[in-house]
Amino acid sequence: xxxxxxxxxxxxxxxxxxxxxxxxxxxxxxxxxxxxxxxxxxxxxxxxxxxxxxxxxxxxxxxxxxxxxxxxxxxxxxxxxxxxxxxxxxxxxxxxxxxxxxxxxxxxxxxxxxxxxxxxxxxxxxxxxxxxxxxxxxxxxxxxxxxxxxxxxxxxxxxxxxxxxxxxxxxxxxxxxxxxxxxxxxxxxxxxxxxxxxxxxxxxxxxxxxxxxxxxxxxxxxxxxxxxxxxxxxxxxxxxxx
Ligand code: APR
Numbered sequence: 001x002x003x004x005x006x007x008x009x010x011x012x013x014x015x016x017x018x019x020x021x022x023x024x025x026x027x028x029x030x031x032x033x034x035x036x037x038x039x040x041x042x043x044x045x046x047x048x049x050x051x052x053x054x055x056x057x058x059x060x061x062x063x064x065x066x067x068x069x070x071x072x073x074x075x076x077x078x079x080x081x082x083x084x085x086x087x088x089x090x091x092x093x094x095x096x097x098x099x100x101x102x103x104x105x106x107x108x109x110x111x112x113x114x115x116x117x118x119x120x121x122x123x124x125x126x127x128x129x130x131x132x133x134x135x136x137x138x139x140x141x142x143x144x145x146x147x148x149x150x151x152x153x154x155x156x157x158x159x160x161x162x163x164x165x166x167x168x169x170x171x172x173x174x175x176x177x178x179x180x181x182x183x184x185x186x187x188x189x190x191x192x193x194x195x196x197x198x199x200x201x202x203x204x205x206x207x208x209x210x211x212x213x214x215x216x217x218x219x220x221x222x223x224x225x226x227x228x229x230x231x232x233x234x235x236x237x238x239x240x241x242x
Contacts, residue, residue, distance in 0.1 A: 004174075006089065006173060009169055009174075010175075011175070011176070012078075012178045014030075014094070014179060016179035017075075020072045021068055022064070022099075026183065038155075040056040041154050042154050042155050043156060054150075057115065062132070065116075069099075073228070073229050074224035075105070077231075081236065082107055090172075091107060091109070094111060111161055111165065115150065116128060118137075118149065119149055121144075123141050127139070127141075127148075174201045174240045175191060177212075178204075182213070188212055191204075191212050201217055203217065203219075205222075205224065
């Protein structure tokens with residue numbers, strides 16, 4: 001029987017960018033151990049203190065654009081898989097960094113938004129934004145002042161591209177979750193969604209087993225820069241397991 005080569009849905013989380021020098025959220029010393037998410041990652045926090053929230057994302061945007069942060073071999077391996085298997089691969093990331101893009105991935109959906117974009121609270125236009133964002137900035141589309149916010153999905157808001165993602169999950173032959181703790185829905189529920197149909201292979205590649213680890217047919221434990229290139233090589237050589 002010919003090896004199955006797709007379709008594949010790959011979900012990534014902060015763990016894939018850890019070895020590029022970006023913090024995760026819930027590991028020891030992670031972002032939510034440094035600052036309360038209620039203060040900087042909710043609409044209520046933004047309404048309460050927009051300057052504080054803008055400063056939190058300005059720091060992370062400056063960090064991301066620093067010259068020491070670059071894609072690692074895990075990002076590069078996923079880009080190679082897409083190059084070899086074309087439109088069979090959809091990468092869904094929870095991350096707001098641009099390391100998948102910089103590694104060459106194009107079939108990519110940022111379900112939690114993007115740190116290098118700003119959105120107007122008045123007209124909802126989205127702009128590429130690579131400098132500090134402040135309460136005095138003006139939206140180029142509608143001219144409103146002080147209404148621009150990071151184009152990031154906060155807790156309590158609806159993630160982006162959900163219809164497209166659910167459709168891809170319902171058609172995939174392989175679902176992989178890489179470097180995510182499986183604590184935040186709806187992303188944490190994707191593996192259960194795939195298992196319901198019963199015929200797709202599911203694999204979790206993680207440093208520590210995520211909350212939904214027991215739902216995956218295959219668990220590969222280790223650092224993403226070790227596990228992801230090896231897993232991609234196996235896929236390219238032997239097709240999808242099972
Ligand atoms: N290689 C692989 N996995 C790693 C590595 C590594 N080098 N380092 C850490 N990990 C794993 C951890 O074991 C953990 O399972 O990455 C995961 C990071 O989990 P979180 O910090 O919870 O990040 P994530 O799952 O992406 O969070 C989901 O929560 O706060 C929101 O919007 C935010 O998108 C984020 C969402």
